[in-house]
Amino acid sequence: MEGMKSTLQQNWDLDSIFPGGSGSAEFRTFLDQLKQDIESFSQAFGEWSRQPSSALVPATEKLQSISARLGEAESFTECLASQNMEDRQAAVLTSAVKTLRASFEASLSRYNRLLAEIPDDEWNRKIEQEDSLRTIRFNLEERREQAKDMLPPEQEALIQDLGVDGYHGWAEMYNTIVNRIRIPFEGRELSAGQAANKLHHPDANVRREMFAKWEQAWADHEDLFSAVLNRIAGFRLQVYRYRGWDSVLKEPLRYNRMSRETLDSMWQAIEEAKPVLVEYLQRKAKLLGLDRLSWADVEAPLGNERASISYDEAADIIVQQFAGFSPRMADFAEQAFRNRWIEAADRPGKRPGGFCTSFPVSKQSRIFMTYGGTSSNVSTIAHELGHAYHQAVLDGLPELAQHYAMNVAETASTFAEWILSDAMVRSAKDDKERLLLLDDKVQNVVSFFMNIHARFLFEVRFYEERRAGMVPAERLNELMLDAQRRAYRDALSEYHPRFWASKLHFYLTDVPFYNFPYSFGYLFSAGLYARAVREGAAFEQRYVDLLRDTGRMTVEQLAAKHLGVDLTKPGFWQEAVNTAVQDVRQFLKLSEESA
Numbered sequence: 331m332e333g334m335k336s337t338l339q340q341n342w343d344l345d346s347i348f349p350g351g352s353g354s355a356e357f358r359t360f361l362d363q364l365k366q367d368i369e370s371f372s373q374a375f376g377e378w379s380r381q382p383s384s385a386l387v388p389a390t391e392k393l394q395s396i397s398a399r400l401g402e403a404e405s406f407t408e409c410l411a412s413q414n415m416e417d418r419q420a421a422v423l424t425s426a427v428k429t430l431r432a433s434f435e436a437s438l439s440r441y442n443r444l445l446a447e448i449p450d451d452e453w454n455r456k457i458e459q460e461d462s463l464r465t466i467r468f469n470l471e472e473r474r475e476q477a478k479d480m481l482p483p484e485q486e487a488l489i490q491d492l493g494v495d496g497y498h499g500w501a502e503m504y505n506t507i508v509n510r511i512r513i514p515f516e517g518r519e520l521s522a523g524q525a526a527n528k529l530h531h532p533d534a535n536v537r538r539e540m541f542a543k544w545e546q547a548w549a550d551h552e553d554l555f556s557a558v559l560n561r562i563a564g565f566r567l568q569v570y571r572y573r574g575w576d577s578v579l580k581e582p583l584r585y586n587r588m589s590r591e592t593l594d595s596m597w598q599a600i601e602e603a604k605p606v607l608v609e610y611l612q613r614k615a616k617l618l619g620l621d622r623l624s625w626a627d628v629e630a631p632l633g634n635e636r637a638s639i640s641y642d643e644a645a646d647i648i649v650q651q652f653a654g655f656s657p658r659m660a661d662f663a664e665q666a667f668r669n670r671w672i673e674a675a676d677r678p679g680k681r682p683g684g685f686c687t688s689f690p691v692s693k694q695s696r697i698f699m700t701y702g703g704t705s706s707n708v709s710t711i712a713h714e715l716g717h718a719y720h721q722a723v724l725d726g727l728p729e730l731a732q733h734y735a736m737n738v739a740e741t742a743s744t745f746a747e748w749i750l751s752d753a754m755v756r757s758a759k760d761d762k763e764r765l766l767l768l769d770d771k772v773q774n775v776v777s778f779f780m781n782i783h784a785r786f787l788f789e790v791r792f793y794e795e796r797r798a799g800m801v802p803a804e805r806l807n808e809l810m811l812d813a814q815r816r817a818y819r820d821a822l823s824e825y826h827p828r829f830w831a832s833k834l835h836f837y838l839t840d841v842p843f844y845n846f847p848y849s850f851g852y853l854f855s856a857g858l859y860a861r862a863v864r865e866g867a868a869f870e871q872r873y874v875d876l877l878r879d880t881g882r883m884t885v886e887q888l889a890a891k892h893l894g895v896d897l898t899k900p901g902f903w904q905e906a907v908n909t910a911v912q913d914v915r916q917f918l919k920l921s922e923e924s925a
Contacts, residue, residue: 342673352419394729398690405687415509436487442477469730504837523682527702541626548831555831556803582843591898599903624824638703674701686717716746734880740851778852784817785845857906
C-alpha cells in the first residue's frame, strides 16, 4: 500500500501493447500476419473436410491461436477509438479488424460443421484420446450442437461478410453521431461522456438543467438514431428468419448459456421485490424535499455534504476493501493502478460510458471510464476491476475455455462492487454517512431491478413491432416511456423517453439484448456474496474455482456444481433478492426520522 501514495496517472498505457497508437507499425504487422493466418485457416478446410476426425486437433489449435490474436486486435482498436473519437485512423483500423472478424467467423461456421460431421462414436473416442481436446470438451460439443441449428457454412459466411458494412457498420455510425453531440454547460461545450457525469450532480437545479439539455440533445438527432436502431434490428431479424428462429431471445439466451426458465424465474423474483423499491423511491423524494422523484433524481446524492473523491483516494479505498475479502484480488487491483491499465481522465473527445477489455496475448486488461470524483465513479472502477480480475483468473486455460458469457462476466464485476460498498457501509463513521452510502447501494438495486428491466421490456416490444416494419422515433419514445413506467411501477414524475437513443447498449452488434445479463450478474453475485459473508476466508478459493469454470459450463451447471442450487427454480433467486433488499430495508429504517 505504501507505493500507492504517489500520484497515479489517469491515462492508460497502450504503448506497452502496441507502441505508437493508431499509427503503430507493429500493430499493422500484427494485423498482416493475422490476416494471412485467417486465410490459411480458411483454405485448409478443403483438406480437413476429407478427414474431419484427423483434422480436429490441428484445426482446433489454429482456431485458438487466431481467436486469441483477433481478441488482442479488437481490444486495441476499441481502446483507440474510445480514448479519442476524433481519431480517424482508429476508425479505419476498427473497420479492418471487423473485416478480419467476419472472415474468421465464416471459417468458424465451417469448423463447427466439421465437428458435426464426425460420427458420435468416433467423436467420443477422439475426445478421450487427446488431452488438448478433453479439456475443452464442453466448448467443442457446444459448437457441434450449434452447427445443427445454423444455415450451411457458405450462407453463414455470406451473412458475416455482408454484416461488416450492413450490420456492424450501423453500430459504427451510432458512435459517429454520438461523437458530434455537444451539450452547452456553464460556458463550455461538453461531450456526451462529460455531460453524463453532470446528471448525478448534488445540486437539483444543475441536474434538471442538464437533464433537459441531455434529453434535447438526443431529440435533435432522434431520426438518425431511430434509423440506425431499426437497421441493426432489421438485419438481425432477417438472419433469424433465414435460420428458422422464431424467438428474438434465442440468440441472447444461447450466448449467455442459460435457459428461458432461468430468465423467467429471475424476473419473477425481481417483480415480487418491487413494492419495497417503490417505498424507497417515495422516501428518497421526501428526503430531497420533492413530491415524487424525476428520472434525474433517482441517482442523485442525498445532500451536498459529500466531498469529491480524488482518483488516488479512490484507488486506496478499492485496494483496501478488496483486501478484506481477498489479498490476491487487492494485489491485482494495485497492479492495475500502478501499471496504468485504467483510462480515467476527464477530458473532451472520449466516448461516454465505461468498459473493461482483455488482451488475450498480452494477458493484460484495460479499463475505460471518465472519472469525476463521485462515489459512483469509484464503484465503476471497482466494477471494471472485477471484470479484469475474472480474466486474470482464467489465464492459463485453453483459449476456448476462456470464452465466458456476459451474464457471468457481470457476476464478477458486480461481486467486486458488493465487496466495496458493503465494507464502506460497515465502516461509516456515523448514521448520516451510513445513510448516504446505503443510498449508493440501493441505487444499484433500483438500476438492476427497474432500469435494466425497462430496457428488457422495451427491447422485447421493439423487436415485436420491428418484424412488421420500421418503427419511427415517435413510437420508440412511446415504447420506452411505457417500459419505464411499468418497470418503475409508475413511481416517477418524469421519465427519459429517448433513453433508447442515449444508451449505447441498444446499438451493440456483438452481443444481442445487452440488458438482462446485468440483472442476472447482480443477483448471482448477491447470492455469492451472501455465501462469502457466511463462510469467510474459506470462500475465496471457491470463488476463484467458480470463475475458472465460467467459460466451460452453462449457468445452470455452474450453480449446481459450485453452489448446489437450481437456477430454474425460484429458491436461489429469492435468496439473492432478499440479500439485495436488506439494504433497502436498512435505508428505510435509518431514514425514518429524517423523513
